[in-house]
Amino acid sequence: MTTEEIIQPQNKVYSRPRLLDERDTHYCPGCSHGVVHKIIAELLDEMGLENKTVGVAPVGCAVFAYNYIDVDWVEAAHGRAPAVATAASRLNPQNLVFTYQGDGDLAAIGTAETIHAANRGENIAMIFINNGIYGMTGGQMAPTTLLGMKTATTPYGRTAELNGYPLPISNILATLDGTCYVTRQAVHTPAAVRKTKAAIKKAFENALAKRGTSVVEVVSTCNSGWKLSPAKSNEWMVEHMFEKYPLGDLKTPSEEPKN
Amino acid sequence: MEAEEVRLMKGNEAIAHAAIRYGVDGYFGYPITPQSEVLETLAELKPWETTGMVVLQAESEVAAINMVYGGAATGKAVMTSSSSPGVSLKQEGISYIAASELPALIVNVMRGGPGLGTIQPSQADYFQAVKGGGHGDYHLIVLAPATVQEMTDFVALGFDLAFKYRNPAMILADGVVGQMMEKVVLPPQRPRRTEEELRAQCPWAACGKGDRKNRNVITSLELDSARMEENNHRFQATYKLIEQNEVRYQTYYADDADYLIVAFGSVARICLKAIEEAREAGIKVGMLRPITLWPFPKTQIAELAKSVRGILTVELNAGQMVEDVRLAAPTTPVYHFGRMGGIVPNPGEVLQALKEHFPELA
Amino acid sequence: MKEEIVIAGFGGQGVLSMGKILAYAGLMDGKEVTWMPSYGPEQRGGTANVTVIVSDNAISSPVLDTFDTAVVLNQQSLDKFESKVKPGGTLIYDPSGIHRLPSRTDIRVIPVDAITASIELKNSKTYNMVLLGALLKCRPIVGIDAVIRGLRKTLPERHHHLIPLNEEALRKGMSLVD
Numbered sequence: 001m002t003t004e005e006i007i008q009p010q011n012k013v014y015s016r017p018r019l020l021d022e023r024d025t026h027y028c029p030g031c032s033h034g035v036v037h038k039i040i041a042e043l044l045d046e047m048g049l050e051n052k053t054v055g056v057a058p059v060g061c062a063v064f065a066y067n068y069i070d071v072d073w074v075e076a077a078h079g080r081a082p083a084v085a086t087a088a089s090r091l092n093p094q095n096l097v098f099t100y101q102g103d104g105d106l107a108a109i110g111t112a113e114t115i116h117a118a119n120r121g122e123n124i125a126m127i128f129i130n131n132g133i134y135g136m137t138g139g140q141m142a143p144t145t146l147l148g149m150k151t152a153t154t155p156y157g158r159t160a161e162l163n164g165y166p167l168p169i170s171n172i173l174a175t176l177d178g179t180c181y182v183t184r185q186a187v188h189t190p191a192a193v194r195k196t197k198a199a200i201k202k203a204f205e206n207a208l209a210k211r212g213t214s215v216v217e218v219v220s221t222c223n224s225g226w227k228l229s230p231a232k233s234n235e236w237m238v239e240h241m242f243e244k245y246p247l248g249d250l251k252t253p254s255e256e257p258k259n
Numbered sequence: 260m261e262a263e264e265v266r267l268m269k270g271n272e273a274i275a276h277a278a279i280r281y282g283v284d285g286y287f288g289y290p291i292t293p294q295s296e297v298l299e300t301l302a303e304l305k306p307w308e309t310t311g312m313v314v315l316q317a318e319s320e321v322a323a324i325n326m327v328y329g330g331a332a333t334g335k336a337v338m339t340s341s342s343s344p345g346v347s348l349k350q351e352g353i354s355y356i357a358a359s360e361l362p363a364l365i366v367n368v369m370r371g372g373p374g375l376g377t378i379q380p381s382q383a384d385y386f387q388a389v390k391g392g393g394h395g396d397y398h399l400i401v402l403a404p405a406t407v408q409e410m411t412d413f414v415a416l417g418f419d420l421a422f423k424y425r426n427p428a429m430i431l432a433d434g435v436v437g438q439m440m441e442k443v444v445l446p447p448q449r450p451r452r453t454e455e456e457l458r459a460q461c462p463w464a465a466c467g468k469g470d471r472k473n474r475n476v477i478t479s480l481e482l483d484s485a486r487m488e489e490n491n492h493r494f495q496a497t498y499k500l501i502e503q504n505e506v507r508y509q510t511y512y513a514d515d516a517d518y519l520i521v522a523f524g525s526v527a528r529i530c531l532k533a534i535e536e537a538r539e540a541g542i543k544v545g546m547l548r549p550i551t552l553w554p555f556p557k558t559q560i561a562e563l564a565k566s567v568r569g570i571l572t573v574e575l576n577a578g579q580m581v582e583d584v585r586l587a588a589p590t591t592p593v594y595h596f597g598r599m600g601g602i603v604p605n606p607g608e609v610l611q612a613l614k615e616h617f618p619e620l621a
Numbered sequence: 622m623k624e625e626i627v628i629a630g631f632g633g634q635g636v637l638s639m640g641k642i643l644a645y646a647g648l649m650d651g652k653e654v655t656w657m658p659s660y661g662p663e664q665r666g667g668t669a670n671v672t673v674i675v676s677d678n679a680i681s682s683p684v685l686d687t688f689d690t691a692v693v694l695n696q697q698s699l700d701k702f703e704s705k706v707k708p709g710g711t712l713i714y715d716p717s718g719i720h721r722l723p724s725r726t727d728i729r730v731i732p733v734d735a736i737t738a739s740i741e742l743k744n745s746k747t748y749n750m751v752l753l754g755a756l757l758k759c760r761p762i763v764g765i766d767a768v769i770r771g772l773r774k775t776l777p778e779r780h781h782h783l784i785p786l787n788e789e790a791l792r793k794g795m796s797l798v799d
Contacts, residue, residue: 052467054333057478066476072465074332075478076325077355083322084329088465090313091285091335095467113325116318267648267656293660378660439683440641440656442648525683532682605686 017041019050019070026064030230032220033062033129035187039197040100040127041069043204053096054088056081060102061135079110082117085124089207096207098125103144104134107169111143114169121178121212125203128170128215131222132241139225143167146244151225166244170217174250180212182250186219186242188234202253211253219245264445270410270436273443274340274366275300277414278312282451283364284335285313287326289345292378293434294368297340310451320345324352324365331361332477334457334464336418340366342434343384344375346392353427354393358479360463360494362421364414365399366430368437369575371601379601380434382524382575388431389553389583396491398498400428400505401552403523407441409550415446420505422460424497431552433575435525435603507550508559512538516545518617519563520609521584522573523549530573533609542620544613552580557587564588571596571613575603622652622677624762625685627702629670630694630715635749639692640671642753645771646763647675655683668697675762690760692752699723711759713752731759731798738793747790754794765791 016022020041027033044053053071057063059078066073076084081099089097099106106114106128117124133151134140140153144166148157158166174182181203185196196218203214219241221233228236268276274297278286288298298316306312313330317323323339330337341349346367356363369384371377388401400420402413410432417428452460458469465475481487511531513519522530527548537544547563549556564570569592572581581595596612598604604612614621626643630636637658647654657672672688674680690711691702699714700721706712708727716732723730735751742751757765768791772784 051469051471054465054467056329063480066474066478070474072467072474073476073478074329074465075476075480076329077351080321080325080328080352083317083325084332086315086322087285087287087313087326087328087330087335087337088333090315091330091337092333092466112318113322116322265648267645267654434660435657435683438658438660440644441654441680441683528680529682529684532685535681603684605684606682607686 017045019045021068021070023068025068027061028224030221030223030233031061032131032187032218035193036127036129036196036218036220037065037068039187039193039200043197043201044069044071047201047204049096049204052094053098054092056085056088056097056099058099058101058105060105062100062102062129063136065100079105079108080113081105082110082113082122082124082126086117086120086122089122089124093123096125096204098127098204098207100127101129102135103128103130103132103142107143107167111169115172115176118173118213118215119176119178121180123207123210123212125200125207125214125216127200127203128217129220130217130245131220131225132166133222133225135222135225143169144245146240168245170215170250173215178213179215179251180206180253181214182217183215184217184219184245184247184250186237186247188221188237206253214253217245219247263447266443266445267440268407268443269296269438269440270404270407270432271296271368271438272300273407273411274414274430275304276445277411278338279304279306279310280446280448281415281418282310282336282449283312283338283414283418284451285315285326285330285337287315287317287323287330287337287339289317289320289323289341291320291342291345293370293380293437294340294342294366296437297366310448312451320348321352324349324356327363327365328352328356328359328361331356331363332359332464333466334461336362336422336452338364338366340368342368342370343372343381346384346387350387350393353399354395354397355479356427357397357399357494358395359477360425361427361477362418362425363427364417364421364430365427366432369431369433371599377601378434380525380575380603381599381601382433382526383577383579383599384431385552385574385576385579388429389555397494398426398501398553400424400426400501400554401431402428403431403550403552404436405524405527405548407436407439407443410436411443411445424501426497426501431524433524434601502554505551506554506556506559508556509548509550510563511546511548512543513545513547513563515543516563516566517543517568518545518613518620519567519570520544520546520573520613521549521560521570521580522546523552523580525603526573526575529604529606530609532606533613536606537610537613549580555583555587557583560584560587564591567591569594569617571616573597573604573609573612575599622675622762624675624690624760625688626673626675626690626692626756627670627685627688627705628673628692629668629698629702632667632669634694635746636669636694637671639749639753640673642750642768642771643673643675643756643763645775646767649767649770649774650763652676652763653678653680655680657683668695670698690756692756694752696721713755713759715752729759731755733794733797735794738797739790742786742790742793744786747786750787750790751794751797754791755798756794757791758795758798
């Protein structure tokens with residue numbers, strides 16, 4: 001069998017999602033963002049949401065998310081995505097509004113907006129990439145950086161005395177009455193990718209069904225910031241990140257709409 | 260739908276009524292004296308049950324302005340209101356709104372500063388409002404109401420201009436005009452725009468692609484400096500157009516004036532009373548009241564400056580608008596009289612200041 | 622016609638609402654009106670004052686340095702505003718709690734014991750309406766009917782049964798002035 005014979009439409013088992021633009025991303029090879037982008041693009045297409053979705057992009061590595069996924073986007077100021085999404089959603093209740101944020105954006109500078117949007121039960125989905133570091137600005141400490149972890153601003157390792165403790169923001173959000181679904185996933189194996197896709201699908205469904213705020217934390221790698229190879233990063237994540245940020249559902253939704 | 264109606268109300272209440280009647284889609288605010296009646300009045304009137312207007316008390320001024328940004332990005336007519344310290348917090352968001360070329364209305368009912376300051380009236384945020392306020396080269400269209408009627412009317416004017424130029428507008432009021440009550444004619448109720456009207460008026464809005472082929476992205480980020488400079492040139496071209504078309508002002512006794520007062524907002528009314536008293540004493544004083552503080556009526560001031568002996572600006576600050584008056588009238592003696600910290604001068608003090616700066620009047 | 626009035630006293634004495642009722646009555650009579658309060662925490666116990674202007678013509682400044690009429694309800698307000706009444710103007714004061722009496726002779730000085738009157742009316746909340754009645758007797762800026770029409774328009778339905786009592790208080794206030 002020749003290569004030409006194999007490359008036939010009927011043999012195709014995988015393709016670029018229709019809503020993921022045909023262009024190179026600015027993400028580092030091995031970065032988790034690309035996988036999560038792909039999942040979102042697939043879901044928006046599969047769920048028929050292309051024309052009624054507004055994404056809210058953060059400041060951080062995913063600042064250019066709007067350049068890759070073919071739906072309407074609003075680029076928020078650092079940390080303010082949940083406030084931006086609040087208005088976009090309340091003023092356009094027919095739309096799916098989701099935020100896509102990193103740990104610095106969602107859990108440091110934007111903590112107030114995150115907690116209050118979730119506490120109001122805004123009918124939005126928050127996709128939260130937690131890689132324990134500031135990637136875009138060059139590898140500084142994040143609120144979720146583990147104790148002992150070396151970053152550009154904790155060159156000798158994070159200490160509780162100096163920097164406090166890693167912030168498990170999803171656990172906090174799960175305690176709020178406004179959230180309907182809080183889960184922590186990863187994308188380091190095909191099985192994990194499938195589970196994350198199911199989780200984000202559930203989050204989108206919750207937002208559309210007005211069940212309240214959904215949070216999907218994706219524990220991720222930053223091989224550039226962690227200064228490890230992509231494969232080693234995955235190993236390090238499983239060994240260290242999962243201890244502080246164990247995978248699984250923190251809160252699951254009831255079927256009834258909240259408001 | 261409610262028709263035109265004569266009412267007695269506070270300036271802050273008038274803003275709320277005017278917003279509903281204009282067909283505003285959303286208001287996002289945070290309590291701060293002396294403007295809390297805007298949010299309180301909206302909460303009491305429950306427009307979400309009538310026009311469908313969204314009203315939300317945000318967790319902070321920062322969140323409120325970013326809600327305005329988010330709402331404006333989807334093409335909706337959205338606004339916020341606050342007072343000086345809260346408006347300082349909003350500056351980052353205002354810069355983003357301006358840089359993203361979004362229409363929005365921001366109301367500042369100024370109080371005395373700096374810092375936490377006082378809750379009494381002030382005009383010390385003039386520089387902040389007309390010179391940018393946040394980071395970057397941008398301008399707001401700044402309207403200075405002197406009456407409760409103008410508080411009402413400038414909601415519509417502010418939104419009309421904001422949508423016309425895709426640029427945020429600000430109502431720069433103060434504690435006097437926010438807290439005082441007077442007669443006001445409320446405009447008839449306008450319906451909110453339908454989704455179809457919105458999509459036709461705002462083809463740029465990120466409100467879901469709908470029938471559009473290409474996605475809309477609202478962002479102020481442009482890492483390519485050449486393109487960012489192009490963006491800036493586009494903003495500047497808009498500002499130039501606004502300066503050409505939208506200068507608004509009112510003159511009082513200016514035709515035969517030997518001396519000119521320049522004052523804005525509630526202070527202009529205090530000055531008008533002082534002018535009436537001066538005229539009774541045979542002193543020919545006139546006044547120009549800028550209604551738009553940006554664009555500033557500089558050519559009109561330059562023209563009047565030719566025929567007067569001197570100009571006095573009266574402001575509730577240490578001397579801010581006076582700089583723009585001096586730029587407009589570089590060869591005319593221009594003086595400043597101001598009270599600070601929440602003190603509002605009375606007409607007698609204005610007259611006294613006029614005589615101090617122009618000794619021939621004493 | 623143009624009347625420039627200041628009403629001043631303790632927060633809670635109904636200073637601001639008395640001004641508001643007067644302004645509403647002016648509106649009912651087709652006048653131009655402004656109502657400019659002192660605002661802030663002093664509403665809850667400190668001194669409060671409000672400037673009300675009722676005029677046939679457009680009103681320029683809502684902030685004034687002198688007044689045609691002052692209604693003062695405590696010593697601080699008397700001390701502050703006595704000198705600001707225009708010569709020939711009117712000063713109405715409540716004598717209770719006043720230990721330093723007004724001394725000007727170029728203005729009309731009228732004590733109105735509104736506390737006793739409101740006790741007689743068996744409702745302390747009629748206090749400011751008694752004073753308003755006294756004010757309107759001295760200075761017939763608006764008619765009582767305009768005040769009543771204003772109350773009817775501004776009071777919620779559930780309080781309309783109090784309008785006759787308010788009218789009685791207004792008339793009582795008028796009777797206290799010669």
